[in-house]
Amino acid sequence: MPDFPSARLHVVSGKGGTGKTTVAAALALALASGGKKVLLAEVEGRQGIAQLFDTAPLPYEERKVAVGPNGGDVYALAVDPEQALLDYLHMFYKLSPNGIPARTLRKIGAIDFATTIAPGLKDVLLTGKVKEATVRTVDGRPVYDYVVLDAPPTGRVPRFLNISHEIGNLAKVGPLKNQSDRVMELFRSTQTVVHLVTLLEEMPVQETLDAVDELTALGLPVGGVIVNAVRTPALQPADLLAAERGELDLAALKVGLEGAGLDVALAPVLAEEAADHAARVALEERGRDALAGLNRPSYELPLLPDAVDLGGLYELATLLHEQGLA
Amino acid sequence: MTTRLDIDKVLETAQIIVCCGSGGVGKTTTAAALALRGAEKGRRTVVLTIDPARRLAQAMGLTELDNTPRPVKGVAGELDAMMLDMKRTFDEIVETHAEPVKAQQILENPFYQALSSSFAGTQEYMAMEKLAQLKASGDYDLIVVDTPPTRSALDFLDAPDRLTTFLDGRLVKVLLAPAKAGGKAYLKVVTAGFNVFTNAITKIIGASVLQDLSQFVAALETMFGGFRERAQATYDLLKDPDTAFVVVAAPERDALREAAYFVERLDEEKMPLAGLVVNRVHRSAAAGLTAQRSLAAAEELDPTSLTAGVLRLHADRLALSQREARLQERFSSAHPRVPVVEVAAQPGDVHDLDGLRAVGADLAGS
Numbered sequence: 001m002p003d004f005p006s007a008r009l010h011v012v013s014g015k016g017g018t019g020k021t022t023v024a025a026a027l028a029l030a031l032a033s034g035g036k037k038v039l040l041a042e043v044e045g046r047q048g049i050a051q052l053f054d055t056a057p058l059p060y061e062e063r064k065v066a067v068g069p070n071g072g073d074v075y076a077l078a079v080d081p082e083q084a085l086l087d088y089l090h091m092f093y094k095l096s097p098n099g100i101p102a103r104t105l106r107k108i109g110a111i112d113f114a115t116t117i118a119p120g121l122k123d124v125l126l127t128g129k130v131k132e133a134t135v136r137t138v139d140g141r142p143v144y145d146y147v148v149l150d151a152p153p154t155g156r157v158p159r160f161l162n163i164s165h166e167i168g169n170l171a172k173v174g175p176l177k178n179q180s181d182r183v184m185e186l187f188r189s190t191q192t193v194v195h196l197v198t199l200l201e202e203m204p205v206q207e208t209l210d211a212v213d214e215l216t217a218l219g220l221p222v223g224g225v226i227v228n229a230v231r232t233p234a235l236q237p238a239d240l241l242a243a244e245r246g247e248l249d250l251a252a253l254k255v256g257l258e259g260a261g262l263d264v265a266l267a268p269v270l271a272e273e274a275a276d277h278a279a280r281v282a283l284e285e286r287g288r289d290a291l292a293g294l295n296r297p298s299y300e301l302p303l304l305p306d307a308v309d310l311g312g313l314y315e316l317a318t319l320l321h322e323q324g325l326a
Numbered sequence: 327m328t329t330r331l332d333i334d335k336v337l338e339t340a341q342i343i344v345c346c347g348s349g350g351v352g353k354t355t356t357a358a359a360l361a362l363r364g365a366e367k368g369r370r371t372v373v374l375t376i377d378p379a380r381r382l383a384q385a386m387g388l389t390e391l392d393n394t395p396r397p398v399k400g401v402a403g404e405l406d407a408m409m410l411d412m413k414r415t416f417d418e419i420v421e422t423h424a425e426p427v428k429a430q431q432i433l434e435n436p437f438y439q440a441l442s443s444s445f446a447g448t449q450e451y452m453a454m455e456k457l458a459q460l461k462a463s464g465d466y467d468l469i470v471v472d473t474p475p476t477r478s479a480l481d482f483l484d485a486p487d488r489l490t491t492f493l494d495g496r497l498v499k500v501l502l503a504p505a506k507a508g509g510k511a512y513l514k515v516v517t518a519g520f521n522v523f524t525n526a527i528t529k530i531i532g533a534s535v536l537q538d539l540s541q542f543v544a545a546l547e548t549m550f551g552g553f554r555e556r557a558q559a560t561y562d563l564l565k566d567p568d569t570a571f572v573v574v575a576a577p578e579r580d581a582l583r584e585a586a587y588f589v590e591r592l593d594e595e596k597m598p599l600a601g602l603v604v605n606r607v608h609r610s611a612a613a614g615l616t617a618q619r620s621l622a623a624a625e626e627l628d629p630t631s632l633t634a635g636v637l638r639l640h641a642d643r644l645a646l647s648q649r650e651a652r653l654q655e656r657f658s659s660a661h662p663r664v665p666v667v668e669v670a671a672q673p674g675d676v677h678d679l680d681g682l683r684a685v686g687a688d689l690a691g692s
Contacts (some may be wrong), residue, residue: 017347017581048580097563153349170436202675204350235635235640249632256633260623262615269612270636277639279673305645307579 003222003297003324006190008142009134011149012226013157013211015204016196019228022308023046023197023301024150025074026316030326032068032316036145039133040065041125042075044152049076053310062133069314069321075144077133081122082111084129091132092175123163124180131183134191154196154207158214161187161194165218193223195325198291200227200284205291212294224325225296227288229303233281235274243271243278299323328658329571331601331665333689337364337468340570342461342563346473347574348584352605355676355685356574356669357472358382358407362398362679363686369467372406372460372604376453376474383409385678393418395460401677406466408456410679415452437542454560461563480591535544543640570600573664577604577650582657589661601665603689604654608647608671610640617641617648667691 004010010027021042028040039062040050047057053065058078065076086102089095095102105111135279136143152160164187168180186192196211198204208225215222233240242248248271254264291298301319304312320326336343337360345357349633354375372395373386383389386398386407393414395406420432432438453471460469467669563569571592575585585602592599624637658666669688676685 017576017578018349051580051583155349234639235632236630239632239635252632253636256627256631256636260626260633260637262619262623266612266615267608270640273610273640273643274636276673283674306649325511 001324002326004193007193007223008145009130009147009149009186009192010223011151011157011161011192011194012197013151013194014226014228015155015199016153018197018199018204019308020054020067020153020197021046021314022152022316023195023226023228024148025049025052026069026073026301027318027320027326028146028148029066029068029313030321031146031148032066032072032074033070033326034068035071036068037073037075037143038068039075039077039144039147040150041079041130041133041259042150043079043130043148045078045080047078048150051199052308052313066310066313069317078127079126081125084125085111087132088125088128092179101107102206103258121162124167127164127183127187128179131186134186151194154211157194157211158218158220161215161220162218188219188221190221193221195223195226197226198287199229200287202227202283202287205287209290209294212296222296223297225291225294226320226325227291227298227300230300231284231303232282234277239274240278240281243274244282246275248274279302297324301324328662329665330691331603331667333363333550333667333691334367336570336600337367337369337690339568341468341568342457342566342570343468343470343600344473344569344571345471345574346571346588347424348433351574351576351581352669353574355382355474355682356572356603356605356689357675359408359682359685359689360572361405361468361470362401362682363690364468364470365398365403366686368403368564370404370465371468371470372408373468373470373472374456374460375407375409375454375472382675382677385682386626393456398679400649410453411454412533413611414540415456419455431541435538435542437538455556455566457559458560458563470643475545481586554658565595565597567598569598572600574603574605576606577608577653579653582653586657586660589664601667602657603662603667605669606627606671608643609648609666610643610647612640613647615640617644620644 010024010031012020012024013025014023024042025040028038032038040049042058045059049065050057053076055065058076060078060080062075062081064073064076066074068074086097089102089105090097093101119201130147130149133144134142134147151157162184164180164183168177168184171177171180194215212222212313235243239248250267250271253271257264257267257270299320300323301316304315306312308316317326343357343360343364345360347353357373357375357623361371365371374395375383375388387396388407388409392408393411395408397405398405416434420429453473457471459467459471514631564571564677573585573588575581589599589602618640620637624634624641627634627637654666658664667689669685672681672685676682
């Protein structure tokens with residue numbers, strides 16, 4: 001039984017540089033396992049998914065990019081605000097993208113206005129499209145078993161997810177109000193979880209703590225904390241402690257190096273490298289303690305020796321599955 | 327062969343330094359370290375940051391969002407720092423450029439309240455607006471600006487064009503119609519050609535929302551004329567040879583790809599790029615002992631022994647450092663004329679002036 005059994009929309013955020021796109025992709029693969037159909041969506045126009053799966057830039061269409069570990073399909077979509085707006089007009093107002101009203105909107109700059117000049121409106125369109133994909137059905141069955149959203153970074157994500165609430169406040173009645181209310185209903189329901197990716201470094205940990213507070217205050221459901229790029233301590237605990245204090249046993253190290261036929265003069269430099277490592281491990285430990293205070297389910301992924309490729313993604317997906325996230 | 331970015335020369339000659347790059351690469355720290363070093367070289371310096379880490383902010387004496395530069399204590403020179411309050415800056419512009427009654431209307435409009443902090447790349451734009459103000463004050467020899475951690479950090483480069491297109495567009499005229507005609511007369515004043523549009527937009531957002539939106543646009547319009555000129559002036563200021571753009575990255579695939587985007591974009595706009603700072607580079611003073619040799623030796627030893635552990639660490643570090651070097655080479659072969667400087671990885675985050683000084687010294691290669 002996964003940790004979030006009722007969740008269908010998994011939102012993945014994290015501070016820049018923490019690997020949120022990689023984690024989102026691994027989570028999509030994990031969820032697809034065993035024959036499920038999963039949509040992995042990105043909204044920032046960075047084409048991060050295409051880079052990760054090593055495919056050509058994604059067009060605005062739901063396209064299969066990978067198969068799950070035991071069957072199942074991962075589709076990907078790069079949500080584009082302009083296309084999302086045209087979709088929206090088409091779906092709700094039966095305005096064809098090439099019809100006169102849509103063309104008029106474009107001609108007078110309304111589409112530009114909504115998609116580039118006012119980023120708040122852009123977020124309405126992006127979140128609206130994600131909601132549409134999540135609730136879309138064919139013959140009464142959901143098209144996707146799960147949707148994974150590679151969301152904006154932690155600093156921006158509370159506002160991004162809450163934009164429909166703000167718009168709902170502006171429009172007291174009418175279609176915009178109804179649409180906004182439905183988006184917020186989904187985002188605040190048990191069908192949605194917001195996961196936060198972090199590194200065990202000071203700033204990402206702090207941003208994670210802040211994001212949990214902000215999301216909770218907005219009534220948005222916080223899911224798990226995914227700790228990425230965790231290093232395995234290479235030294236025994238006692239050696240680690242000594243290295244951190246700068247008290248590593250240089251004499252013993254010299255003896256060891258000599259025994260291995262290596263230059264003993266390297267001992268101080270290698271000890272320095274060990275001290276760096278120990279400082280880093282201690283920092284990670286402090287980060288872990290701070291995150292434990294959140295009392296949220298947490299998952300750890302190792303630092304992969306090379307840049308993440310498809311093989312690496314499956315490896316991470318398996319780890320997420322084993323730890324119960326999917 | 328890539329040339330080395332001469333940071334001290336930049337710090338001695340530039341009047342404005344703009345740091346850009348993706349999130350999580352240490353951009354704010356770089357901006358602060360550059361400013362501190364500039365100040366301690368005797369230049370009257372101010373650093374404008376967007377969202378510093380709490381402890382770094384505290385180190386510089388910044389305790390809250392504040393639109394006034396405050397002196398940083400403990401600096402051997404003159405260094406001011408400020409942390410931009412977006413909403414406040416926007417409000418100030420409204421208050422400065424609109425009639426008092428109109429200004430009040432704008433500030434109270436629900437659209438303004440909801441959208442002003444995210445309107446038209448407000449963050450980027452406000453940072454540039456503030457930059458122009460600081461420059462005009464004449465109080466500083468050197469202004470260091472940190473930008474938001476997104477691609478849109480360069481949106482300000484488009485701002486003059488985008489605003490012009492928007493303002494001259496018919497959308498503004500349509501949206502202004504109800505405000506000008508007053509409420510219900512709306513549908514009568516627009517020409518027949520717009521009927522399709524107005525029907526569509528009323529259907530989509532509802533008449534009362536349209537009324538608020540219209541009032542908001544009308545209010546903004548009174549300020550936009552000034553916006554356009556100032557955006558152009560700021561653009562020219564940035565293009566000035568006395569400005570130096572510094573792109574910041576970490577030696578990772580994604581961060582360097584974003585750095586390449588920034589470099590190309592700045593080049594397209596003919597903006598004065600000083601070079602690339604690569605933060606968090608791992609080095610080893612014992613590179614003579616190769617990773618293979620180190621691992622092979624470790625295998626012969628008791629795996630729990632100190633020596634085996636230290637040798638494994640060394641091998642990991644060299645592997646990482648080689649991977650970083652390859653990524654950097656790839657960047658430099660695509661952008662051979664961009665000067666580069668590296669800053670060594672620190673085990674922890676920098677959060678005091680001594681830490682910033684050390685980063686500054688590393689940047690300058692001293």
